[in-house]
Structures are given as structure tokens and as C-alpha cells.
Amino acid sequence: MRNRFHSLCPYFAMFPEAFAEKWIAHLTRPNDLVLDPFCGRGTAPFQAILMGRDALACDINPVAYCVTRAKIVTPPLGAVRRRITQLQRQFRAAAWESVRRSLPEFFHAAFHPRTLRQVLFLRSALRWKTSATDCMIAALVLGSLHGESRKSPFYLSNQMPRTVSTKPAYSVRFWRQHGFVAPERDVFELLRNRVSFRYESAPAPRQGIVLNADMRDLPRLVPDRRGKVKCAITSPPYLDVTNFEEDQWLRLWFLGSAPHPTYRVISRDDRHERPDRYWNMIADMWRVLGQMMARRAHVVLRLGGRGLDSERLGRCLLAASAFSGRRVSLIDSECSPIRGRQTDSFRPGATGCLSEVDFWFQID
Ligand SMILES: C[S@@+](CC[C@H](N)C(=O)[O-])C[C@H]1O[C@@H](n2cnc3c(N)ncnc32)[C@H](O)[C@@H]1O
Structure with missing residues (x-):
């Protein structure tokens, strides 16, 4: 395999x-x-x-x-699972509502409100630069952040390519033209699924x-x-x-950059x-x-x-x-x-x- x-x-x-x-x-x-x-x-x-x-x-x-880093400094499976549970317990949806509302139009068309609040929380909580476990979880979010969500339940965004993040104005126009709406996904559930899937292979x-x-x-x-x-x-x-x-x-935004292309x-x-x-x-x-x-x-x-x-x-x-x-x-x-x-x-x-x-x- x-x-x-x-x-x-x-x-x-x-x-x-x-x-x-x-x-x-x-x-x-x-x-x-x-x-x-x-x-x-x-x-x-x-x-x-x-x-x-x-x-x-x-x-x-x-x-x-x-x-x-997630691939070549891979944390143990148990540590990743425990950290996802800990993050889920810490998450308070209401705390992220005003941040969500303040985001540019793209984000409201790209993500379901419930999904976006969870993404915002993880964006702020994950210490991916210093912790191997958080780096793996951040990499798993990056891998699912956008993609062909109409075909696969493992993408968080409205329909997008998975390789490149399309530009905001183009994306919004495209979704409107086609009547596509953002899917409601539970990020923690998706993460658990993706962790099990990836760790079917032995880390290096x-x-x-x-x-x-x-x-x-x-x-x-x-x-x-x-x-x-x-x-x-x-x-x-x-x-x-x-x-x-x-x-x-968009992936750079998740890691802390601006909410638009640079x-x-x-x-x-x-x-x-x-x-x-x-x-x-x-x-x-x-x-x-x-x-x-x-x-x-x-x-x-x-x-x-x-x-x-x-x-x-x-x-x-x-x-x-x-x-x-x-x-x-x-x-x-x-x-x-x-x-x-x-x-x-x-x-x-x-x-x-x-x-x-x-x-x-x-x-x-
Ligand atoms: C063609 S891609 C490499 C793709 C890679 N072989 C793979 O399989 O994913 C070129 C890479 O160079 C990086 N890059 C651009 N300028 C750089 C620089 N000055 N120093 C290091 N990396 C740089 C880009 O961020 C990009 O990831």
C-alpha cells in the first residue's frame, strides 16, 4: 500500500x-x-x-x-487523538461568532457558520510551529480545508479545487452562478476520521x-x-x-496569514x-x-x-x-x-x- x-x-x-x-x-x-x-x-x-x-x-x-514537518517528525497516534479530544472540549462556539462575522464575504460563502467557527478556533489554538502533535493536526486541517466537497465528505469548504485556493471574487461568483452552498461539517469528527485513515500507514x-x-x-x-x-x-x-x-x-490564512491572497x-x-x-x-x-x-x-x-x-x-x-x-x-x-x-x-x-x-x- x-x-x-x-x-x-x-x-x-x-x-x-x-x-x-x-x-x-x-x-x-x-x-x-x-x-x-x-x-x-x-x-x-x-x-x-x-x-x-x-x-x-x-x-x-x-x-x-x-x-x-508532519510527515518527517510524526507524533504518535495516541497523542494526536488525545489532543483532538482536548481541543474539542476547549472549543466554545459562541466565542468565535463575532470573529466569524468580521471575515470577508468569501469566508461566508466558502464555509458553513458552524464549520467556520471550529476552523477559527483551531487556527488560534494550534501551536503548529512548536508542537509536533499540533503540527500534524494543522497539516490534517490543511489537507481538508478546501477541495471537491460535492464529491467527497472530507473537505470543509464549498466546492473548490484541492490543489490551489481559487481567488475570493472568482470563487464567490462561481458558487453563486452554480447555486453551490457550503457544506456543514464537524471539523473534530472529520479530523478523527482523517487521523485513523492516515495512521493506517506506519509513520517513517x-x-x-x-x-x-x-x-x-x-x-x-x-x-x-x-x-x-x-x-x-x-x-x-x-x-x-x-x-x-x-x-x-487560504491554507496560509489558516496558518496565520492575511484573509486574502498576497x-x-x-x-x-x-x-x-x-x-x-x-x-x-x-x-x-x-x-x-x-x-x-x-x-x-x-x-x-x-x-x-x-x-x-x-x-x-x-x-x-x-x-x-x-x-x-x-x-x-x-x-x-x-x-x-x-x-x-x-x-x-x-x-x-x-x-x-x-x-x-x-x-x-x-x-x-
Ligand atoms: C515546484 S515547488 C516544489 C514542489 C515539491 N517538489 C513537491 O513535490 O511538493 C517549489 C517550492 O519552492 C518554494 N520556494 C520558493 N522560493 C523559495 C526560496 N527562496 N527558498 C526556499 N523555498 C522556496 C515554494 O514555496 C515552493 O514550495
Whole structure:
């Protein structure tokens, strides 16, 4: 059975676990350190620890951090169940009514009042930055916060995609046009169900490290891991394709951000429309890899971009690798079409990135 923690929460532009599994098996041995500096939903670090490797991960987006941490620092099932019961006992619906009323129109169309009061309480009560148990519960809420609720009872919102949070005005218009109303869900009941479902799979046998940080700060934040990484498997933001901060705005709100989409508050790298800026970011990535990677180590990059073919991507990547200060050789590359769901969920009008390319480098 596929490990159920892998799909804890969908994330835009995520790569499948088979991709991480293939490269970890091919390029590393047990106890090697695997790095993903743009970890998203944490597939590479989670797969690494499942396969008996050590994992170091980083992402600037708190949603990515929360979901990855839940997977690689997983609390015991009993602790999660006890905490849900404790939270339910503490919950007082009336205390959240005025906060609920003060929210923008989107929230009233997106969530049933009873559900929204519970979501607001959990948003305030969960100490997801400091407690592994609360982090798991927050990740479970994030995974259910929005989605195809007309088809599945495990989503809290009115009908929405589960990968990206649609913009408020668009969502409200869409629900009105179709006469869709928010479903009434009991969040505590749903959480109990989701906990039982996820923990059908065994949590990973060891813990990994994940940081909520800009990847440029990795060498400073984990100096003891410098020069120790045997393999980096990662997928940086693509050139001019999407913006992770905007696309995750509702989940970011649950973790404490503004009740509307923001742009460039969290990350300046999420969407570079201009190639020069984009390649500066990729050069920064190589600078970091140059400091973090062990001798004769491997780097696997999945990359795409508007208006970039695989040959040009390869040339630009190799040119940027000079910033690592190390000798880098391209061993292989493979181009694959972006399939079904991911293409659908690229933002409207975002044509031109129909394929992505996997690059395998050796760094001496
Ligand atoms: C293509 S996604 C990675 C998806 C991931 N491979 C997965 O399977 O979920 C790129 C990630 O880079 C993150 N990011 C953007 N700028 C960053 C930065 N300066 N440092 C670290 N992470 C960053 C985004 O938040 C996003 O999660």
C-alpha cells in the first residue's frame, strides 16, 4: 500500500513519490543525507527517511513547512487523538461568532457558520510551529480545508479545487452562478476520521529536519550539515508559471496569514517573469548547493518554464552551476509532458509550460 502520509495535503507542482524513490534508490545508500531546498509537500525528504536515509528539507512557504514537518517528525497516534479530544472540549462556539462575522464575504460563502467557527478556533489554538502533535493536526486541517466537497465528505469548504485556493471574487461568483452552498461539517469528527485513515500507514522509522526558511540561508542555519549532502533532489519554482503564495492563500490564512491572497510577502522567488531574475535565483541555489554538497555527490532537478525548451534549460542550468564554485557535470536529462491534473491547475492562461525536464548532475 502507498504510504498514506504522502498524500496528507496536495501541493501545487508537486512531484510524485515514484520520482523521489527512483533517484534515492539509484544515487544513495542507507544513512546518506538527502536534501530538498524547495521541498513543497515534502515528498523527497519523506521518501528518503522511509528508505532509511537522512533528510534535510527547506521551504519558504509555511504550508510546505507544516505539511513536510508532519510527515518527517510524526507524533504518535495516541497523542494526536488525545489532543483532538482536548481541543474539542476547549472549543466554545459562541466565542468565535463575532470573529466569524468580521471575515470577508468569501469566508461566508466558502464555509458553513458552524464549520467556520471550529476552523477559527483551531487556527488560534494550534501551536503548529512548536508542537509536533499540533503540527500534524494543522497539516490534517490543511489537507481538508478546501477541495471537491460535492464529491467527497472530507473537505470543509464549498466546492473548490484541492490543489490551489481559487481567488475570493472568482470563487464567490462561481458558487453563486452554480447555486453551490457550503457544506456543514464537524471539523473534530472529520479530523478523527482523517487521523485513523492516515495512521493506517506506519509513520517513517526516523525523523528528518525541515526548516521554514529561504534556501539561501541553509548553510548558515545548518552549518553542521555543510559538505555532508550526498544527493539533492528538488524542484525549484518554474520560470513564469505560478505563484505558490497566491495559490496557497487560504491554507496560509489558516496558518496565520492575511484573509486574502498576497503576492511576494512570503517569497520573492515564487514567480519570476523575467529570465534574468529567474536565473539569478537559480545561481543562488547553486551557490548553496556548492556549500552543502559532499564530494562526488549528485543533484537531481525537475524544472520547467514558459517558453523554455529542454536544451535551453540544460544550457542555462549548467551555466548557472558555475556559481557553485565546484566542478559540475550533466550526466543525463529526460523531458516529460506535464500530465492531466497539473496542467489543468496551472493558472488560467498559463500555457507554454507543457513539459518539464529532469536533470541529473554530478558535483565533484
Ligand atoms: C515546484 S515547488 C516544489 C514542489 C515539491 N517538489 C513537491 O513535490 O511538493 C517549489 C517550492 O519552492 C518554494 N520556494 C520558493 N522560493 C523559495 C526560496 N527562496 N527558498 C526556499 N523555498 C522556496 C515554494 O514555496 C515552493 O514550495
